[in-house]
Amino acid sequence: MYRAIWLNSVKRAAMAFCISRKTLDETAGFAPDAVLVLAENGHDHALRWQRCNMAASNSPLRKLAEDGDVVLTFGHRNNKRPELVIAALGTLPVKPNLIVLGADGNYRDSLEESAQAYGVADKVHFPGYVSDEEYQCLMMDADCVVLASSDEGFGLPVAEALSLGRPVVVTSDSGLETTFADSVRVAAPEHEAIGKAIADALAGRDVPSEYNAPSWTDTVVTVREAISAAIPECSIKV
Structure with a gap:
């Protein structure tokens, strides 16, 4: 319809x-x-975000950065495929903390089971839906942002992350490469390839060219x- x-x-x-x-x-x-x-x-609205307010600044999620790198991904729709990112985490020798935004209910339960199966349950965090202020803080704090969608019309989180200077990993079947060109790291939609792209992003390898947003x-x-x-x-x- x-x-x-x-x-x-x-x-x-x-x-x-x-x-x-x-x-x-x-x-x-x-x-x-x-x-x-x-x-x-437009891509520049993230540059106008205000400093994190006190409530968002004190969020336990923000303290994860003290334990190493933080990767941010999304689970508010099934097409976001956070399960691929969770599986990718299991391939990394040094595992960052992974925050999966938006997943709740039965979907969250299934993702928690996946995290257990891949031995990364202690590294994957499911805050569900967060406030705008906390989302902005998390985006600004992230060491890598991953959008593993099967299809995207645009991908605002990618634009926001790039505006803030954060490395971004996307999947080759998402269409995001068409929009963001060489400014994103493109991986095949399989967990080994995504894991390698995340590792390269966190290590600063193969930095993409600047995008004229x-x-x-x-x-x-x-x-x-x-x-x-x-x-x-x-x-x-x-």
Whole structure:
């Protein structure tokens, strides 16, 4: 139903904005006659995050950095595949602490079982969903951020991590390489490859090239200019 509503909306719209080259190409495949404009999400909002407030600063999760490196990954949707990252942890000779954000309920239980099976239960932490302030603190503290998704339209955590200078590992079937180019380490969607990429990131090996990231100002300008050119009567004055 969602796909049908989305496709009908794209076909009927005078113009549809796409948040990444990947989403534009995929949308064009479904609706070749649609008028599509690339207006990539900005990457710079993380630079405006305020200093961590006291509650977030005192979080037990932040104290994990005292015990070595910290890797941050995500489990709020099944496509995020944190189980691959947990398995990857088991391949590392020196194991960092891994924080899996968002996983709860039965899914969390299954991930805890995986951590036990790979012998890393003491290194994997499941805080569930955290506040915006704590999320920002954890992102700023992370030594490596991993997004092992099977598919992503954009990947805001990647943009945030790169803006903060954090190394990022993504999987080759996620589409994230299309958006972030050589600024991310790309691994095959298997735990051995992800483990090697994490180890390289933590050791500072094979540092990716700098990515010329668009800002949210660029996004707004693109949208405004496209609308003004297509529909002059809707021209936006600044």
